[in-house]
Amino acid sequence: MAASDIKVETRIGVKRKSRRILSIVSNTTELKGFPVGFFAEEMTRAFLMFTEAGHRVDLVSPKGGEVMFDTHSDPRTPGGAYANDLISLGFVHHAKFGALLKDTLPISAVSVDDYDAVWVAGGGDPLLTFKDDTALHALIAAFYEQGKIVTLICHGSSLLLWTTLSNGKLLAEGKKWTGFTDEEEEEVNVAFGMTLNDYTIQSEAAGIEGTSFLCGSANEPFAIRHSRRAPDYRAAAIQQRADGGTRARSPRRILITSAPDLAWIDTSRLNGAFISGGFQPTDLTEEQRMQRSFITAGLLSLAFVSSAAFAEDAKVPHVAQGVWAEGGKCHGSTVTFTANTLQYKGEKPEAVYFTPKESPRGYGAIHYVQEGNVDNFEYASDKDQMIYNPEGFGMGKSVLYTRCR
Numbered sequence: 001m002a003a004s005d006i007k008v009e010t011r012i013g014v015k016r017k018s019r020r021i022l023s024i025v026s027n028t029t030e031l032k033g034f035p036v037g038f039f040a041e042e043m044t045r046a047f048l049m050f051t052e053a054g055h056r057v058d059l060v061s062p063k064g065g066e067v068m069f070d071t072h073s074d075p076r077t078p079g080g081a082y083a084n085d086l087i088s089l090g091f092v093h094h095a096k097f098g099a100l101l102k103d104t105l106p107i108s109a110v111s112v113d114d115y116d117a118v119w120v121a122g123g124g125d126p127l128l129t130f131k132d133d134t135a136l137h138a139l140i141a142a143f144y145e146q147g148k149i150v151t152l153i154c155h156g157s158s159l160l161l162w163t164t165l166s167n168g169k170l171l172a173e174g175k176k177w178t179g180f181t182d183e184e185e186e187e188v189n190v191a192f193g194m195t196l197n198d199y200t201i202q203s204e205a206a207g208i209e210g211t212s213f214l215c216g217s218a219n220e221p222f223a224i225r226h227s228r229r230a231p232d233y234r235a236a237a238i239q240q241r242a243d244g245g246t247r248a249r250s251p252r253r254i255l256i257t258s259a260p261d262l263a264w265i266d267t268s269r270l271n272g273a274f275i276s277g278g279f280q281p282t283d284l285t286e287e288q289r290m291q292r293s294f295i296t297a298g299l300l301s302l303a304f305v306s307s308a309a310f311a312e313d314a315k316v317p318h319v320a321q322g323v324w325a326e327g328g329k330c331h332g333s334t335v336t337f338t339a340n341t342l343q344y345k346g347e348k349p350e351a352v353y354f355t356p357k358e359s360p361r362g363y364g365a366i367h368y369v370q371e372g373n374v375d376n377f378e379y380a381s382d383k384d385q386m387i388y389n390p391e392g393f394g395m396g397k398s399v400l401y402t403r404c405r
Contacts, residue, residue: 026125036124037068040088064106122154330404
């Protein structure tokens with residue numbers, strides 16, 4: 001993709017509430033006789049985007065104390081591949097932020113209840129120290145089980161291999177996911193002239209029953225979306241509606257990616273998401289670096305700033321309020337919209353909010369405030385119609401609702 005083909009969008013929507021994000025980086029250890037830490041831009045770019053969006057970011061490490069950029073990703077490395085990583089360079093030389101690297105808090109000093117999301121950077125260290133860190137596993141499991149946003153980048157995705165949930169199952173079990181692949185590991189081995197790690201994420205995932213590690217070509221965009229609920233949920237939900245039961249809920253959406261090109265995916269449906277991915281530490285051309293800078297910034301911004309989980313209250317416009325029914329069948333199941341609620345006939349009202357001109361069709365959209373529900377309604381003001389999207393924009397089959405007079 002040529003740099004001229006890059007699409008950059010700026011969206012102005014509803015005001016976002018400031019949230020607290022826990023940013024976890026690895027401590028320093030040795031790999032083949034040289035020190036390794038975390039991959040610089042996998043922390044610094046996210047840190048910048050979140051703070052610019054008004055969120056508070058706390059930097060911690062499993063054991064606390066001083067942490068370091070991987071030498072390969074450190075822009076201060078003479079002749080290094082990331083000499084033009086101005087964000088990481090600015091971070092390490094910043095009087096306030098650079099000091100954070102000298103004395104991080106240990107994860108034992110934080111509480112999941114104090115945060116809305118967790119972001120874990122990768123790098124050379126995670127495969128060496130994350131594996132046996134049961135306290136770190138428990139922390140990630142707590143974020144996940146409380147429905148908060150969990151983001152594991154590059155080798156940080158290795159935590160899926162070892163994190164055990166309260167039901168005794170591995171976090172990776174039953175999921176289709178991705179991360180740093182064997183092919184990408186081999187490219188790094190060739191670049192360094194040696195085999196760096198004794199095992200890989202992909203090879204370890206192959207030994208876990210009930211999990212699917214999927215990948216595309218090395219360093220190419222690749223993404224997976226995975227439901228948080230059981231695979232047979234949809235069939236059961238359809239049958240429930242056919243039997244006249246309560247309205248089925250869509251599963252919580254899990255976004256998994258091996259490349260940062262997901263900046264252009266509509267992440268407003270990621271209400272309480274799990275994100276896993278790989279930012280490949282390989283030599284890049286100047287054009288590739290430019291692409292990566294734009295794309296990474298877009299992903300990090302959208303994943304949190306545009307997440308419905310972080311939205312402030314925005315009222316449903318008066319013209320969209322009222323009683324609506326599928327296909328105009330007002331004698332059957334109906335849905336009623338007020339300024340701040342949605343209520344299906346015979347059910348309790350649920351809190352919603354409205355974002356103008358958000359949908360791919362250019363219409364405003366009504367979203368649930370409740371985390372985990374990705375359904376939405378588009379209000380087609382030019383036709384005075386509602387378009388119900390049962391899995392978010394462009395995901396399931398849309399259903400047309402018309403007004404009951």
